[in-house]
Each structure stands twice: as C-alpha cells, then as structure tokens.
C-alpha cells in the first residue's frame with residue numbers, strides 16, 4: 001500500500017520544484033551575451049546612428065550606407081564589438097538599398113522571431129554583443145536562398161591584407 005501522506009509530500013515537492021524552475025525561464029527574456037555594457041557605455045562608444053540601430057533595433061534609411069558601394073575583398077565586422085560577421089564574397093546587390101549578404105560567417109550571428117510592425121520577420125543580431133544588425137529573408141540568391149538585409153551603420157569594413165606573393 002502506498003502511504004498517502006508520503007505520496008502527497010512528494011507531489012508537493014514536485015510542484016514546488018516546478019514553480020522555482022519556472023522563474024529562470026521567465027528571466028531569460030533578457031538574453032545574455034558575452035559582451036554586455038550599460039546604455040551609457042554604449043553611447044560613449046558608438047555614434048548616435050550606430051547606437052540607434054545596434055541597441056534600439058533601429059533601421060537606417062535605404063541607400064544611405066557607404067558600405068553599399070564597398071566592393072573590395074575583406075570582412076564586415078560588428079560596429080559594436082568588432083566580431084567578424086560577413087565575408088565580402090557573400091555580399092551582393094539586392095536592390096533594396098541595404099547591404100545584403102547570402103550567408104554570415106560561422107558562429108557570427110544569432111536570430112530570433114520579430115513580430116513588430118505587424119510582420120513576422122527574423123531578426124539578426126551579433127552573437128557576441130547582441131547588437132541588432134537587421135533581418136533575414138528567404139528571397140536571396142543561391143546557394144542559400146537567404147537575404148541577410150543588414151544595416152550598414154551596424155557594420156564596419158576591414159579590407160583584406162594585400163596579397164604579397
């Protein structure tokens with residue numbers, strides 16, 4: 001025979017564990033990143049435009065980024081923490097007015113569902129500092145069919161070193 005009191009107490013323990021277990025899940029709404037700074041620290045480091053995009057999920061006006069016309073070989077890095085994000089050979093002209101890439105570098109970006117502005121979109125951010133970069137859409141070119149639509153002001157360009165062969 002099962003001792004009813006014992007059964008009750010184990011259920012009570014399970015329930016209380018369950019409840020205490022829920023709290024960290026709720027707290028996870030604010031995602032953690034390897035590089036974290038206060039808004040004041042970010043403001044001191046970034047231009048107002050960079051801050052608006054990276055830290056407030058803003059968007060630059062189309063055709064305003066100087067990186068649209070950047071066609072040299074090199075790497076596009078996060079303007080917030082300098083993590084390399086995209087290689088120049090994955091950049092293409094999407095005609096949208098935002099620098100576009102068909103693939104990020106490995107382990108460079110994170111993605112999450114974004115339902116603001118009445119649309120379901122996939123938000124893209126820097127894996128290391130969480131800085132907002134833009135969105136990814138599935139109307140890109142081969143081989144991935146993806147269009148990483150990036151804010152140029154969220155990126156910096158580093159030309160590849162001259163080949164001295």
Ligand SMILES: [Zn+2]
Pocket residue numbers: 078079080081082083126127128129130131
């Ligand atoms: Zn970053």
